[in-house]
Amino acid sequence: xxxxxxxxxxxxxxxxxxxxxxxxxxxxxxxxxxxxxxxxxxxxxxxxxxxxxxxxxxxxxxxxxxxxxxxxxxxxxxxxxxxxxxxxxxxxxxxxxxxxxxxxxxxxxxxxxxxxxxxxxxxxxxxxxxxxxxxxxxxxxxxxxxxxxxxxxxxxxxxxxxxxxxxxxxxxxxxxxxxxxxxxxxxxxxxxxxxxxxxxxxxxxxxxxxxxxxxxxxxxxxxxxxxxxxxxxxxxxxxx
Numbered sequence: 001x002x003x004x005x006x007x008x009x010x011x012x013x014x015x016x017x018x019x020x021x022x023x024x025x026x027x028x029x030x031x032x033x034x035x036x037x038x039x040x041x042x043x044x045x046x047x048x049x050x051x052x053x054x055x056x057x058x059x060x061x062x063x064x065x066x067x068x069x070x071x072x073x074x075x076x077x078x079x080x081x082x083x084x085x086x087x088x089x090x091x092x093x094x095x096x097x098x099x100x101x102x103x104x105x106x107x108x109x110x111x112x113x114x115x116x117x118x119x120x121x122x123x124x125x126x127x128x129x130x131x132x133x134x135x136x137x138x139x140x141x142x143x144x145x146x147x148x149x150x151x152x153x154x155x156x157x158x159x160x161x162x163x164x165x166x167x168x169x170x171x172x173x174x175x176x177x178x179x180x181x182x183x184x185x186x187x188x189x190x191x192x193x194x195x196x197x198x199x200x201x202x203x204x205x206x207x208x209x210x211x212x213x214x215x216x217x218x219x220x221x222x223x224x225x226x227x228x229x230x231x232x233x234x235x236x237x238x239x240x
Contacts, residue, residue, distance in 0.1 A: 012041055014056035022229070024051065024058075030123040035115035042123045048227050050124055052091050054116070054162055060091050060124075061227040068190075068232070069097035071223040073158060075188055075240035077101040081155035084108070085183065087143040087175075088160035090116035092127035095136055098158070108154070110139045110146045144171050147178045156186040156240065163192035172206055176214035179237060185215050186238030194222050194231040207235050 006013055012024045026043040030050070033040050041053045049062030060068075073094060076084060080103035086094050090111035098107055109131075111117055117138065121128040131138055139146060143161075157179050179187040191207050194200040204220060211218040215237040222231040 012043065012053055012056055014053070014058070022058075024048075024053070031119045033115060033119065035113050037113045038116075040113075040116055040119055042119055051227075052120065052124070057162065058227060059162065060093050064226050065093055067223065067225050069093055071221070071225075071232070071234050072160060072188055072190055073097045073101075075236050076156050076158060076186075077103075079156075079186070079240055081186070082106065083153070083155045084158060085152070085154040085156075086110065086158045086160060087147075088162070089158070090120065092117070092120050092124065092130050094158060094160045095133075096126055096130040099130055099133055099135065105135060107136045108139065108152070109136065110141055110143045112140070112142050114140045144174060147174060147182075150182070152182065154183045156188065156238075157183045159187065159189035159191075161190065163190075163198065172210040173213070176210040176237075180214040184238060185217075186240055187215075187236070188240055189235045189237075191220075191233045191235050193228065194233050200233065204233055211235060211237060 006023055010026055012026060014022045024045055027046050028044040030044065031040065031042040038054045043051050045051050051058065052060040082103055083106040084098060084104065086107060086109045088111060089095060089109055090113055095107055095109055098104055121131060130136065179185060189207065192200060192203050217239055218235060218237045221234050223234060224231050
């Protein structure tokens with residue numbers, strides 16, 4: 001059998017773990033660039049429509065973004081939170097989803113990679129309008145450094161980091177302590193894929209240990225997202 005090759009001008013190849021390669025066909029390449037933090041690609045795919053990939057790792061698709069967004073921000077909207085802090089979320093999808101809530105009055109987004117924000121504003125419909133909404137404040141900064149000096153009060157914290165961020169115990173402790181002290185114990189965290197091959201159980205264990213120390217209540221939910229091809233984990237705190 002001949003070796004199968006994929007032209008990088010037409011395909012993005014990602015290896016989530018040993019033995020598996022995921023190949024996305026780029027019907028159109030809308031943006032490709034390398035920031036100080038990661039490689040950024042926005043493509044149009046035949047099956048999933050517009051897609052955002054960071055270092056080849058899928059972050060968003062036009063086809064099923066609503067599934068991820070509902071899992072991440074749905075509890076926040078159902079509990080009619082007014083002031084929300086978002087850590088990560090440079091794709092703008094979290095902000096766009098939160099703005100659908102009639103109760104939302106303020107959203108502060110802390111994203112480290114400005115190039116991701118600008119690329120998504122330019123090439124993904126609705127993202128520029130979301131970031132430019134008067135309710136939204138964008139801060140380009142490291143999220144952990146931000147919460148160390150921020151003295152604001154929020155109704156909830158939404159964590160939308162990439163799955164590559166495993167989180168050291170000290171950093172997770174700071175995040176959950178911030179939730180307890182500044183966000184009324186309420187949070188909605190994306191904590192990554194559930195598969196053992198992607199360190200899912202270890203990631204879940206670390207988050208649960210920190211949640212137990214700092215929050216009065218929490219729960220973990222798994223949601224299957226078609227374009228991700230696997231179950232993804234979310235942790236909700238404070239009755240969300």
